[in-house]
Amino acid sequence: MITRAVVRGVGHYLPDRIVENAEFEKTLDTSDEWIRSRSGIERRHFAAEGQTTSDLATRAARAALDNAGLTGADIDAIILATSTADLTFPSAATMVQAALEMETGFAFDVQAVCAGFVFALANANAMIMSGQAKRVMVIGAETFSRILDWEDRGTCVLFGDGAGALVLEAQEGEGTSGDRGILAADLNSDGRHRDILYVDGGVSTQNTGHLRMRGKEVFRHAVEKLAATADAALQKAGLDHADVDWVVPHQANLRIIKATAQKLDVPMEKVVVTVQDHGNTSAASIPLALSVGVERGQIKPGDLVVTEAIGGGLAWGAVVLRW
Template identity: 60%
Template sequence: MSVIRSVVAGCGSFLPEKVLTNADLAKMVDTSDEWIVERTGIHRRHIAADDEKTSDLALAASRKALEDAGMNADDLDMIILATTTPDNTFPATATAVQAGLGMHHGAAFDVQAVCSGFVYAVAVANNFIAMGQARAILVIGAETFSRLLDWDDRGTCVLFGDGAGAIVLKAEEQSGTNEDRGVLTAHLHSDGRYKEKLYVDGGPGSTSTVGHVRMEGREVFRHAVVNIAEAIEEALAATGFTADDIDWFVPHQANKRILDATAKRIGLAPEKVVITVGEQGNTSAASVPLALDAAVKDGRIKRGDLVLLEAMGGGFTWGSALVRW
């Protein structure tokens, strides 16, 4: 029986020009390159310029994704943008991207699931396509996360960076088997009991301020490895695949220690893990599409490859998606 799948037609990414190295941070806060690398695997991160908004980063990545897909804004039915750092409290930053692309039809909205945002957005877009309510959707993860940082807190300011990545999902009729191209399965979770482990201490509805990131690093690490592994196992169980079947694992780039521990827990070979955290830091909702685009552009991910996506973020939120490229 044939089904409609959400096939990745193109991808693109964008990183701000400014680079902040560990040596730069050591001049700002009590830290060192050795301390940061040992605990996180991060060497540098990109930081948005004062006049660069989240929508600017998102728009640049979106144009590259559309070009890669051989499409333009007129071909889109919808834009879904995952972000924790919108340009404004409202309207949705996705509408700024919509206007920037010259798209005057369809719908555009934001998804907020922090670092899990892109995986959430992929799942939402996939459902719209599966239901026949859209044929082509631009899915974006974009952040100017540096705007949320307390630059005196060495436990958080060393972790994060800015950037944007995007993919175009397009409806295609497929055979309905695991050999189909496109999103094969997606699984989302959250548990609000753990809000205090990773959150921002401000917001328009509570303090009328933006606030700063606050995190209990050890607790986040512990929950991340367990929750991510369970979401991955859920995706494998839903499709009948095993870890050996995965060609590429593209995880949220939070911390190299988390990536290594997760891959080991589910039995994935280290050489199958796409890692960009060392050069980009944790870019929250942008990290998965940034890593995806890097692996596609350098030739690692090829058509027909089975690609596993996962992420976990504040909330806690977490999820996985299995995609045949």
């Protein structure tokens, strides 16, 4: 027997404000057709004035708790993946902890940009397998609208705000690839590629900064690295492409999603796609897509799911789990 980190509940939250592509035509040299053809994005959600990342994360966490039939008191730890925390410190995760009235346990943030949720899942899995925690709330939440340059049509039309959450719970498995829960993870980073996707500011530079991206180079790295990390995670789990029921990729760009699926030899019918409605929500995109996939009736108990993501750093990784 082996301890597995099994999904007990899932939920998400999107801010009320929906921004259609046409809104950008008023201030930028762009069009709905231009944005759709290059990214597949049709709309995105933006947080309201005064609405913070921890607010979004708390809403998603409550939805996941409701789905699991649990309360904040049942959770041992919160890991929140974000690059847009409310404050320099304390962590946004501790703010969610307080909001959920979780008076014991621990909470912390993970920062790996768009790959953050995959990194957070791997950390949660390790904690559960080691006995450090029995139930872990894993959240991805972002307010990327706060760091966009509204004059840069190559980036500001691509991103949105939102949050998604999973409750992972320790359960006994047989130690085979047929077990429910996280079966394998593969994490990577390469700091030499920092300049192709970054924010040109931060605490020690005394400047908030804006997101900067060299799109063609990001695309080139993304397809190659996403397929490779998904392959590596499947190999660690003792599984193959043919075993996959659903790929739930980071929702950055429809062309990247399609090219990666082709490289993995997985038909698009087995790929959960939400980028058209949410844009790129960075660390929130995978848990958002997981929650929507369950809501749609796509992802069902027992399905083998592969998640993969790449973000600034560069940081990238994949997780294989049986729902």
